Amino acid sequence: MRDFSYVRANSLAAARQAAALPGAMLLAGGTTLIDLAKCGVAEPETLVDITHLKGLDRIEMNERGATIGALARMSRVADHADIKIHFPAVSEALWQAASAQIRNMATIGGNLFAPAPYGDFAVALLALDATVGTDDGQTPIETFLANRDGSRAVVTSVSFTLPKADSFRFLKVSRVKPKGVSVLSIAAVLELSSDGTVTSARIALGCMADRPMRARAAEKALIGRTLTADGIAPALAAAGDGISPITDPIASAWYRAEVLPVHLGRLLLA
Amino acid sequence: MTKTTIPVHLDINGRHHDLQLEPRVTLLDALRDRLGLTGTKKGCDHGQCGACTVHVDGERVLACLTLAAQAEGRTVTTIEGLAREGEMHPVQAAFLEQDAFQCGYCTPGQIMSAVACIREGHAGSDDEIREYMAGNLCRCGAYPHIVAAVRQAALEAAS
Numbered sequence: 001m002r003d004f005s006y007v008r009a010n011s012l013a014a015a016r017q018a019a020a021l022p023g024a025m026l027l028a029g030g031t032t033l034i035d036l037a038k039c040g041v042a043e044p045e046t047l048v049d050i051t052h053l054k055g056l057d058r059i060e061m062n063e064r065g066a067t068i069g070a071l072a073r074m075s076r077v078a079d080h081a082d083i084k085i086h087f088p089a090v091s092e093a094l095w096q097a098a099s100a101q102i103r104n105m106a107t108i109g110g111n112l113f114a115p116a117p118y119g120d121f122a123v124a125l126l127a128l129d130a131t132v133g134t135d136d137g138q139t140p141i142e143t144f145l146a147n148r149d150g151s152r153a154v155v156t157s158v159s160f161t162l163p164k165a166d167s168f169r170f171l172k173v174s175r176v177k178p179k180g181v182s183v184l185s186i187a188a189v190l191e192l193s194s195d196g197t198v199t200s201a202r203i204a205l206g207c208m209a210d211r212p213m214r215a216r217a218a219e220k221a222l223i224g225r226t227l228t229a230d231g232i233a234p235a236l237a238a239a240g241d242g243i244s245p246i247t248d249p250i251a252s253a254w255y256r257a258e259v260l261p262v263h264l265g266r267l268l269l270a
Numbered sequence: 271m272t273k274t275t276i277p278v279h280l281d282i283n284g285r286h287h288d289l290q291l292e293p294r295v296t297l298l299d300a301l302r303d304r305l306g307l308t309g310t311k312k313g314c315d316h317g318q319c320g321a322c323t324v325h326v327d328g329e330r331v332l333a334c335l336t337l338a339a340q341a342e343g344r345t346v347t348t349i350e351g352l353a354r355e356g357e358m359h360p361v362q363a364a365f366l367e368q369d370a371f372q373c374g375y376c377t378p379g380q381i382m383s384a385v386a387c388i389r390e391g392h393a394g395s396d397d398e399i400r401e402y403m404a405g406n407l408c409r410c411g412a413y414p415h416i417v418a419a420v421r422q423a424a425l426e427a428a429s
Binding site for chain 1: 343
């Protein structure tokens with residue numbers, strides 16, 4: 001691993017200041033960043049360790065929604081009593097990520113920066129239309145993800161409104177089940193009318209670009225349709241619209257594009 | 271590249287250590303190469319095998335993906351710190367009793383992970399043990415005996 005300088009931030013302001021140094025990157029759980037630095041993929045000149053900042057690991061969840069501190073670790077969120085009561089699907093989505101050790105290290109804030117094929121939880125957060133809190137203010141997650149590379153802001157929290165009961169779905173597809181690296185992941189929030197037709201749909205995809213993306217054409221094609229094989233056919237046909245899947249040792253871009261409609265179909269018909 | 275070092279103070283197995291390290295030195299390399307604590311193993315060095323599992327503030331983490339500097343101010347426990355006054359930790363004893371290893375390379379990580387797994391309350395059934403020990407690979411394939419050892423230690427801890 002190329003050497004770098006190390007700065008331990010003792011306040012948000014100090015973190016922000018250090019993050020502005022040339023070649024500086026923020027270090028949280030390190031599960032992706034240290035690994036990528038070892039491979040020479042990430043070449044930080046300075047690592048700004050924010051794991052000693054206080055108060056950024058709070059987890060609050062009630063019947064309206066959740067606010068999760070950026071430094072809350074995946075295991076803590078997955079095991080949090082209020083999350084399990086109000087939104088167990090979040091626990092289940094997190095449980096599918098990596099190993100117990102990694103989940104003890106990886107933070108919710110860090111997940112927003114994980115390049116594909118990592119960052120499946122950010123896919124869930126994108127479907128949930130989460131809001132990312134930074135020392136600069138609140139940003140919709142989609143905007144945040146689009147601008148994350150140049151971002152010098154320090155993420156402090158992620159919040160989202162609890163979706164209607166049973167409207168959230170999450171699927172992670174991996175060859176080693178369920179903990180392997182993703183072939184792809186899909187999260188969706190689907191609202192249905194009393195006759196079973198889709199009234200609103202938000203679908204987020206993982207591994208279909210270098211970061212989580214919305215499947216807007218598929219979302220549009222679902223409105224007014226029922227969740228049946230015939231009903232979802234137009235959505236599946238549109239699933240690949242605008243995607244640019246990654247190629248890695250797990251799967252090629254071609255394969256990922258081929259199986260996306262298959263897995264989206266399974267998610268929608270589940 | 272300049273070889274700038276920084277002071278790093280580590281609390282490991284109840285002992286305090288003052289080191290001068292390059293910032294890029296991982297906790298794993300500091301333990302093994304600087305402190306002679308070679309019980310913690312380097313398997314993949316990429317966070318996938320679990321051989322380097324240690325406890326930081328009582329929770330199992332991977333020493334290969336933790337910078338030594340990040341562990342400052344935390345309490346680190348390695349396999350060398352499990353035994354008490356010459357008495358093996360119950361999980362160590364269970365691994366011996368159940369013959370839960372072949373070559374033994376993954377064993378320190380398995381044991382550190384198992385201690386945490388039991389403490390977390392994730393050793394309630396064989397399925398749960400398999401699930402929550404999934405971050406520790408064993409190339410010899412000693413898994414059935416590892417599960418038996420964790421089950422035995424969990425039962426002992428509960429009684």
